[in-house]
Amino acid sequence: MSANRLTHGELRSELLALNVGHLIIIWAQIDAVLSGVSRILFEFMGGHPSEAALPRSFSRKLAFVRKCYAAKAELAPDGAAMAAILSRAAKLVIDRNTLAHGALIDEGAGSLTMLRLDMIKSDELDVREYTPETVSKVVMESADLLSDLIALAWHLKQFIPDDLVGHSGSELAQEFVRRFPPIDLTNEEAS
Structure with missing residues (x-):
């Protein structure tokens, strides 16, 4: 092989x-x-009576959103979908x-073996091996999760009071739309 070409393992x-x-x-977008x-x-x-402040950590956000959807009748139509999304997130975040x-x-020929100390679960060591294919699968599942979460997040716009939105849109609503626009992850031209 020439010096300018990568081997199969390097690729x-x-x-x-x-x-x-x-x-x-x-995952930055999911968060x-x-x-x-x-x-x-x-x-x-x-909010929910169990939270006196806005949750900051990912696990607390998951728990908070789950509790709110379970407790609020106006969120019931999306409750099962949000519960499924949150369950997927809780599983995928481990690989992330x-x-x-x-x-x-x-680092083998195109694979990684990663070790992580799980401080939350009794100091367990988590050892996982990843290949490009397994990481690609986690990426695709995470992208699907993001798309589904964005779709449900859009349903919450209706709960922002009209006096904050106004006829031209409030800064909050504009920021929400700017940060969370609907995206088409199947559009190959975007990649």
């Missing part, structure tokens, strides 16, 4: 790195949308956290 490692980067970007949903539920719908915060303990 697989590059693909892993690109997929992990893509995953991090998607931003979940923060927006939490803020609307907290500020415009009264392992890939983003785990320690690389072995």
Whole structure:
């Protein structure tokens, strides 16, 4: 092989790195949308009695949104869909956290073995092996999760009081639309 050409193993490692980067970007968006949903539920719908302040951590946001959807009749039409989204998020965040915060303990021919100490679950060690294919699957599942979460977040716009939205739109509503526009993840031209 010439010095300018990558080996098959090097290409697989590059693909892993690109997929992990893509995953991090998607999860930043998931967290931003979940923060927006939490803020609307907290500020415009009264939140939930178990939370005196807006939740900050991802796990607390998941729990808060789950409680709000279970407790508020006006959210009941979307309750099952949101519960399913939150369950998917709780599972996928484990891979996200392992890939983003785990320690690389072995890099094989196109695979990564990651080690992460799970401080929440009795200091358990979580060791997982990832290939470009498994990371790609996590990326696609995360992108689907983001799309579904955005679709439900749009339903919450109706709970922002009209006096805040006004005829030209409030800064909050404009920021919500700017941050969480509907996206078509199937559009191949965008990639």
